[in-house]
Amino acid sequence: MRNKGQDYSIKQINLSKKTGNTDRSLDYLFEYSIVDEGNGYLGHPDSILLKNGDILTFFPEGHGRGKVLSKRSVDDGKTYLDGDGVKNPPENWALSKETPTVYRLTFSERDWDDKLILICGNPKWWDEKSSVGGFNCSVSDDEGESFSEFELFFKGEIYPIVAMSSLTRLKKDGKFIDKWMGLFHDKHFVNYKTFLTFDDNGKMNWTKPVPYFSAHRKIEKKSQMCEVECVRSDAGNGDELMLITRSNSKRVNSLLSFSTDEGETWSEPVFAPSAINGERHKADYLPDGRLFITFRSIERDKKKNKMYSEKKFRGWYSEGWIAWVGTYDDLKNGREGDYRIKVAHTYLPDQKEPCVTANADTGYCGNVVLPDGTVVTSSYGIFSTEEKESGTYSTDKGKLKRKTFIVSKRINTKDVEKLL
Numbered sequence: 001m002r003n004k005g006q007d008y009s010i011k012q013i014n015l016s017k018k019t020g021n022t023d024r025s026l027d028y029l030f031e032y033s034i035v036d037e038g039n040g041y042l043g044h045p046d047s048i049l050l051k052n053g054d055i056l057t058f059f060p061e062g063h064g065r066g067k068v069l070s071k072r073s074v075d076d077g078k079t080y081l082d083g084d085g086v087k088n089p090p091e092n093w094a095l096s097k098e099t100p101t102v103y104r105l106t107f108s109e110r111d112w113d114d115k116l117i118l119i120c121g122n123p124k125w126w127d128e129k130s131s132v133g134g135f136n137c138s139v140s141d142d143e144g145e146s147f148s149e150f151e152l153f154f155k156g157e158i159y160p161i162v163a164m165s166s167l168t169r170l171k172k173d174g175k176f177i178d179k180w181m182g183l184f185h186d187k188h189f190v191n192y193k194t195f196l197t198f199d200d201n202g203k204m205n206w207t208k209p210v211p212y213f214s215a216h217r218k219i220e221k222k223s224q225m226c227e228v229e230c231v232r233s234d235a236g237n238g239d240e241l242m243l244i245t246r247s248n249s250k251r252v253n254s255l256l257s258f259s260t261d262e263g264e265t266w267s268e269p270v271f272a273p274s275a276i277n278g279e280r281h282k283a284d285y286l287p288d289g290r291l292f293i294t295f296r297s298i299e300r301d302k303k304k305n306k307m308y309s310e311k312k313f314r315g316w317y318s319e320g321w322i323a324w325v326g327t328y329d330d331l332k333n334g335r336e337g338d339y340r341i342k343v344a345h346t347y348l349p350d351q352k353e354p355c356v357t358a359n360a361d362t363g364y365c366g367n368v369v370l371p372d373g374t375v376v377t378s379s380y381g382i383f384s385t386e387e388k389e390s391g392t393y394s395t396d397k398g399k400l401k402r403k404t405f406i407v408s409k410r411i412n413t414k415d416v417e418k419l420l
Contacts, residue, residue, distance in 0.1 A: 003252040005300025008275035010336045016345035016354040035406040040393035043380040044099035047366025058100045068093040077376035090149040103167045109178045116140040121160035135163040160184040166230040185226040224248035229281040246279040250316045253277040275336040280364045287373045296363025297322040308357045320346045320358025346381035378408035
């Protein structure tokens with residue numbers, strides 16, 4: 001399958017730098033809140049909205065791995081409290097080997113309160129001699145006030161990367177059931193699924209992970225398919241599932257594939273429109289039924305690469321932390337959608353102000369949608385040109401003069417569209 005890199009055709013609204021004639025009521029769109037500034041490198045957050053309105057954001061103390069840290073906002077993402085978001089976090093969170101993902105589990109077959117589940121994989125990192133493998137799960141039964149210690153599943157049997165990139169509640173005979181499908185990949189870009197259920201005593205049960213895209217192994221391998229998001233149709237209530245993939249090779253666009261049998265089989269994948277080409281897509285429905293999807297931009301258009309790429313012969317560059325707004329049907333029918341948003345600028349080493357080209361080390365996001373439709377989106381990156389006065393920050397990404405830290409932004413599309 002060949003796929004020529006093309007430019008996106010829809011408008012991109014730049015929220016990284018305010019222009020002089022912007023109404024002051026929209027100032028908040030250009031401002032960010034610091035979730036955690038850290039002391040060198042923090043990365044890869046995920047977030048969950050609690051029933052009391054608080055937002056919990058989780059992230060590793062390093063590049064995709066390290067102690068699980070957390071922060072809490074009690075004012076809709078305007079500020080984040082000092083200290084741990086989860087008081088007295090589990091001790092073995094300190095041993096985490098990967099980026100955490102967090103999900104809400106809602107039950108209908110049992111009269112149970114919701115649970116929150118935090119999951120971290122145990123991949124084989126290039127600089128480690130060994131890994132226990134499997135994935136760790138930690139559960140909260142009290143809306144994030146406390147979490148259980150990590151429980152390890154499938155030790156030594158498999159080495160997941162970004163577990164779970166998505167966790168989708170399943171249906172049977174048209175009705176939601178208490179069963180979830182989790183997706184992840186391994187270093188060979190084989191993509192796996194595993195199913196989560198609970199017994200009557202509340203004990204987690206995960207099925208043995210199995211490859212789910214073998215029928216399309218050629219494009220799975222060629223594209224280096226990974227970090228797959230799964231979106232349910234009809235504002236999350238429909239009977240069709242859509243996969244949005246990261247094509248790690250960057251030689252083809254992200255892939256889209258569809259299932260009408262709850263993930264048992266998947267359609268022949270197609271290339272995603274260029275407007276949504278990128279990595280680590282996170283999709284949420286807005287109150288108006290449209291999708292708000294964040295991702296790390298990957299731009300493959302040859303003409304734009306000649307103009308903007310910091311590495312002219314690499315074949316791609318990034319515009320950084322991007323959000324896409326459009327409908328499920330737009331993607332299913334190959335349309336570009338309504339518009340894109342450059343959420344904030346992440347600086348390359350020699351940049352002093354926001355530019356078209358951005359540092360690609362960003363775009364993994366934790367997103368929540370507030371009742372009024374405001375999205376609170378959090379990501380990591382170099383959001384400031386401030387440099388350490390002497391020496392460098394020693395991080396697992398090397399020695400850096402600028403911090404990589406976590407920020408959040410509040411975005412309401414009704415206000416964004418005043419800038420169109």
